[in-house]
Amino acid sequence: MEFSPTALVLLGLFLAAWTIGAAFLALRARMLSGKVDSARRSTRRFSRILDECPAVPLLVRPDGRIEAPERLAAWLGLDSVPGFLSELDGQDTGLSAGDLKRLSDAVRRTHRTGTPFQLVFTPRYSRRNLAVRGQLADAAIASGNAALLWWFDFSESHEELASLRAETARARGDFAALVGLIEAAPMPMWFRRSDARLQLVNSAYVEAVGARDAEQVVAEQIELIEPIEGISAAQIARQAQETRQSIERIVSATLHNQRRTMRVSDLPLGHEGVAGYAVDIEDMEEQNRIFRAFREAQVSLLDQLSVGVAQFDSQRQLTFANQPFQRLFELPAARHSDVLEFDRFLDMARDKGRLPETRDFPQWRREMGTWFTSGAPQEDAWTLNDGTHLRIIAQPMPDGGLVMIAEDQSEQLALSATRDTLLRTRTATFDSLFESLAVFAPDGRLQLWNRRFAAIWGLPEGLMDDHPRIEALLEQIGSQLVRPAHGQAIGEAVRAATLDRRQRGGQVRLTDGRTLEFAGVPLPDGNGLLTILDVTDSRKAEDALRERNAALEEADAVKTRFLANMSYEFRTPLTSISGFAELLQSGMAGELSDQAKEYVEAILTSVERLSGQIESVLDLTQSEAGLLPIATEDCELLPFLTELVHHYADALEEKHIALDLRADRSAGTIKVDKRRLNRAMSNLLNNALAATPENGRILVSMKRQKGAVRIVVSDNGCGMRPGELARALDGYQLDADGQPEKRRTGLGLPLARQLIEAHGGRLEMISEPGAGTTATITLPVT
Structure with missing residues (x-):
């Protein structure tokens, strides 16, 4: 099949478009694959993030x-x-x-x-805590009203939250308790803000300042503590907050309308403020003052004690020692500034010979150190080298210290020995006395007796050893009394001496003819002493003396009558002789021859002299018999002495004796019997004239002393020996042959002494052969 050019072009364009589309799809697929990988990585990352x-x-x-x-x-x-x-x-x-x-x-x-x-x-x-x-x-x-739940594991947060909640609850409770505690506290408490202004106070603060409530205190900023030296409490709180250190001080404040001593503390609480509280320490300060006074009194009292006292603290350091303790251990005077430990104290005492001799002194010292830890007081006897006997008592204290008491018993031991000697001496003295002695206790029991007590009553020795009561003794001696009832008098004497503390005595007669005198005497120790004495011979002698005394009284009465008769019989003939002689001298009987006149004058002179002698004899005799009458009257001494001295002018001139009279009128007047004082002074002057040779000197002075008058008669004659002076001052005495004692001065000096003593005075004579005699008369002034 052949394709046209147009088809080929279209086919080329299709193939080109397909190639471009394929390349675009490949590029897009690569881009989508990158996005998917990125999405997958994002998914894994988000999944990982979700897992985490x-x-x-x-x-x-x-x-x-x-x-x-x-x-x-x-x-x-x-x-x-x-x-x-x-x-x-x-x-x-x-x-x-x-x-x-x-x-x-x-x-x-x-x-x-x-x-x-x-x-x-x-x-x-599980311990997990899950929140949903x-x-x-x-x-x-998700569609269809699905619910999405998110689960959170907050176990740690929950535990922490629970802990925080518990802590919060506990803190809230603690805060409430703290607030309640602060509110109920008996001491004023407060809180200041950071600006030192009061923000919170408790009820004690409100009551202390006398406010209505806490709001008034905070609103008016009422301070409990007054400013001291211009510094207020708020300034102190601010200072504590700035230094972040608590400040404590002791001040005086008015609390409940009374001035009290307070311990105030300001405690800084960071930036929050400052808390404060005030503690009333007035009672504690008072106790401290009382304690200090007690300590001072205790120290003073301990210093007055005769017992040595020392205190050692828990560190075994001497903190106090009284004066007797320092004297006993011969502590140095610097003990108050130097720390003296117990061991060092023993060392010092040993060096001074104030510790007993020991073979091992360190061991003995360690034994003494156990006194601090012993649980009971320790007692020891220390005999020092000088013969001092110390009784040491160590009393451990609850704080670990020790109180050491040292008592010097040397004198007590000596007194104890003396007491034993005295007891033995008393026993020997009791047994050697002629009296019978017995000591009875207040209950009537026999305590002490001597040998004569049992012998005088004829009591058996075994009876005395049993210390019988007075009733048993009375039963034993009752049969020996003439009147047994008189034994009760002995018991009453014992009871009076022991119980009534009175002395009572009496006499009893025994059947054997003896007479016993007894007496109950209270003793200082509460006992009674029964003393019994055989007064048989004394009673016989007393009867004889009583008979003799009656005879003497009769003789004294005869003497009194004789003196009264002699005073009349002596003076009457002399008065008659003197009267007839004066008649003859006057010529009443006719004119007398010169020789007859001389005889009459001699008769008058002899009569006068005999009258004076008879007067002296009668006065001396009456004075010795206590019958001398004294008729006192006011006598001015200076004229009295002057007249007396003038009476002796002829006699002084005849012997060419100088008489010096030293007296003044300051002697004053005293009450005396002028006639009898004149006789006493005349006898002293006669004695001075007789003892002073020709051209001699006699001094008569008179001076008034405090409460007495002093008259001195002195001469510079031949003087007398002490024996002669003693005989001259005695009265009329007979020698051993019955003849009158030979005297130098006759009766003048004895009569003068008797007359002066009859006035309440005294005669003192001082004589020295060849130097003369001084007679001093002291008469009281009333």
């Missing part, structure tokens, strides 16, 4: 068929993804029946109404 996505999709069709990746089966604990939604309950795995029902109901509601939902499930025997969000699927994904 934290959410897993689940497509649920209206008929219950489901489509989901295998990862959802792993989350639910299934081996593979089932075909239907009802198969998600795998009995032992998957969702529980209740969870599956809730999920089915939600999906069914979404299919019908399109309502989205959110659920949370925990598969069986369901909604209608887009028509591009």
Whole structure:
């Protein structure tokens, strides 16, 4: 077949078009293949991204068929993804029946109404927490009202959320409890903002400042602590916040209308603000003051004790030692500044010889160190080299310390030895006394007795050893009394001495003729002493003395009558002789011759002298008998002495004796018997004239002293020896042969002494042979 050119052209054009189409199709196919590969890669990439996505999709069709990746089966604990939604309950795995029902109901509601939902499930025997969000699927994904469920695994988030919720609940509870605690706290508490303004206060703060409520405190910024030295509490809080350090101070504040000591603390809370609280320490400060006062009083008291006391702390260091302890162990004065440990204290005491000698001192020191850990007080006796005996008591303290007490018993031991000696001496003294002694207790029991007590009553020794009561003794001695009833008087004396603390005595007579005198004497220790003395001989002597005394009284009465008669019998004849002689001298009987006149004058002189002697004898006799009458009157001493001295002017001039009178009116006036004082002074002057040689010197001085007047009469005569002076001051005495004793001065000095003593004064005489005699009269001034 031949083709025409036109057909060939058409065929060529067809072939060319077919080639071009084929090339176009090939190119298009290549382009589509590239897109498919790209789509396949995108699909694999999106599939991988979906696998790595934290959410897993689940497509649920209206008929219950489901489509989901295998990862959802792993989350639910299934081996593979089932075909239907009802198969998600795998009995032992998957969702529980209740969870599956809730999920089915939600999906069914979404299919019908399109309502989205959110659920949370925990598969069986799994700790996963799965959240489900369901909604209608887009028509591009699935048609026919399919539901698309996204499953999220939020196990970690759920645990963290649960933990946060628990912590939040716990924090909320703690905060509520803290707020309640702060509100109920008895101490004022507050919180300040970062600008140091009050933001929160508790009820104690409100009550302390006397406000109505917390709102008023915050609104008015009522401060509890007043400014101190211009610095307010807010400034202190700001300072604590800036330094980020708590500030604690002790100040005084008004609390409940009372000034109290408070410990205030400001605690910075970062940038939030500053918290503060105030603790009332007034009671604690008061206790501290009381404790300090107690410690000071205790130290002062311990220093006053005679017992040494030292305290060691738990570190075995000396914290206190009173003065007696320091003296006993010769502690240095610098102990208050230097730390003195217990071992060092023992070393120092040993160096000073204030510890007992021991063979192994280190071992002994270690034994002393166990005092700190012993559970009971320890007691030891130390004998030092100087003879000091110390009683040591170590009292461990609960805090690990030790109180050491050192008592110097040297004096007590010496007193004990002295007491033993005194007891032995008392026993020996009791046994050596002539009296019978017995000591009875307040209950009447015999305590002590001497040998004569049993002997005087004739009691057996065995009876005394049993310490019988007074009643048993009275039964034994009752048969020996003339009147047995008198034994009760002895018992009453014992009871009066022991119980009534009164002394009582009496006498009893025995059947053998003896007379016993007894007395009950209370003793300082509460016992009573019964002393018995055999007064038989004394009673006989007393009877004899009583008879003699009656005779002496009768003789004294006779003497008194004799002196009264002699005073009359002596003076009456002398008065008659003196009267008749004066009549003869006056010429009443006629003119007398010269010789007769001399006789009459001699008679008058002798009468005057005899009258003076009789007066002296009578005065001396009456003075010795206590019958001398003294009639006192006011006497000015200076005129009295001047007149007395002038009376001796002729006698002084005759022997050429100088008399020096030294007196002034300051002597004043005293009450004396002028006549008898004149006689005493005259006797002293007569004695001085008789003892002073020619051209001699007599001194009479008078001086008033405190409460007395002192008169001195002295001469420069021959003087007397002590024996002669003693005899001169004695009265009229007889020698052994019955003759009157030879005297130098007669009765003048004894009479002068008697007269001066009758005035309540005294006469003192000092004499030395060749130097003279000095007589001193001391008269009281009333």
